[in-house]
Amino acid sequence: MSLQYVIGIDHAVVMVGDLDAAAANWQRLGFTLSPRGTHSPALGSGNYTIMFGQDYIELLGILAPTEHNAPSRAFLAERGDGIERIAFTTTDAAKGADELRDLGLDAVGPIDFGRPVPLPGGGEGEARFSVFQWPLQEAPAGLRIFACQHHTRDTVWIPELQRHANGATGLVRVIVTAPRPESDARHLLRLIDGEQFSEPDGSVVVPSGSDRAEFAFVARDVLAQHYPGVALDGVPERGGAGLIIAVNDLAASEQAIGAAGVKIGDRLVVPPRAANGVLLVFVAR
Known part of the structure; x- marks a missing residue:
């Protein structure tokens, strides 16, 4: 940027x-x-x-x-x-x-x-x-x-x-739903004078600068494919949808978060209804 x-x-x-x-x-x-x-x-x-x-x-x-x-x-x-x-x-x-x-x-x-x-x-x-x-x-x-x-x-x-019981250490990505990800990503690029890159599923990623978290613009139906079995009630068709958060130890995160979390491969997911309208995704970094 x-x-x-x-x-x-x-x-x-x-x-x-x-x-x-x-x-x-x-x-x-x-x-x-x-x-x-x-x-x-x-x-x-x-x-x-x-x-x-x-x-x-x-x-x-x-x-x-x-x-x-x-x-x-x-x-x-x-x-x-x-x-x-x-x-x-x-x-x-x-x-x-x-x-x-x-x-x-x-x-x-x-x-x-x-x-x-x-x-x-x-x-x-x-x-x-x-x-x-x-x-x-x-x-x-x-x-x-x-x-x-x-x-x-x-x-x-x-x-x-x-210091957090779930081991959270920082933001990795802000998930933004958009029916036309490319269009909204270009809008952000114009505002921050930045750059973007596309992913195979049609999502568009915009780095926010230095080593900070990035933005990912993604269609809501594609987001549902990323997290099968996770209810996305509360996630808008267009708007701020979720946060990917780095943790030290995913097993410790799973224990701290308890029944609210859903394990999907190497990710622990909390559905929006359990986090005030925010899809939370915990990943080990």
Whole structure:
């Protein structure tokens, strides 16, 4: 990818209708969650994070309706729980937004904000970020994208929060369903000035940058062929569908996840109905 200030996927945003119930659900799947965070009144949202080595998953819920969270509320009303957005890491939000403008894209931001962080051992810190967004209408396969600069990594990447009973260590791939994978992949390529490659089944893979997780655009019926016997209820025809997650030991993952997991060859799969609308695939790396 030729964008200088955007270096790959930072985190996946899973929008949920009941934030605390979702947190309890992901804990049952063997993930360690941060204490609940509360964003500013203008944002009107709260979150839990699931931290890995260099990326993470964010469970995001609406605490109060605001103008800012109107798109997220619309997402929940139309689809219910699921992957709503993907964040990229930016090393400089202001310069990253300018790069988008150089590509002819009307970047939103950068916007600076912060939130209190309850620390696992007691006390409170602060997490501060600067973000910019691609235009709202520029959402490949309906998946919104933005970029996040972390100013206080020590209050977000806390070592004890990166240890998970299921052995998860990081994101490998974001699965995006699309009736026309090539078309939506090209849309993303235009937004990040990147490259793509096709797979034999018609899926199209778009690297996100450096050694970070990649995107895979795939037709829903092809996705069903990848995971036979796994119910895909909740997976949209077009949108963020799933996450492939690296683990240290698949047998340990299977034990931690329990009955929610389905073993398919060298993969452990959790159907969307058990993970707030997200297909989870665990692979040993």
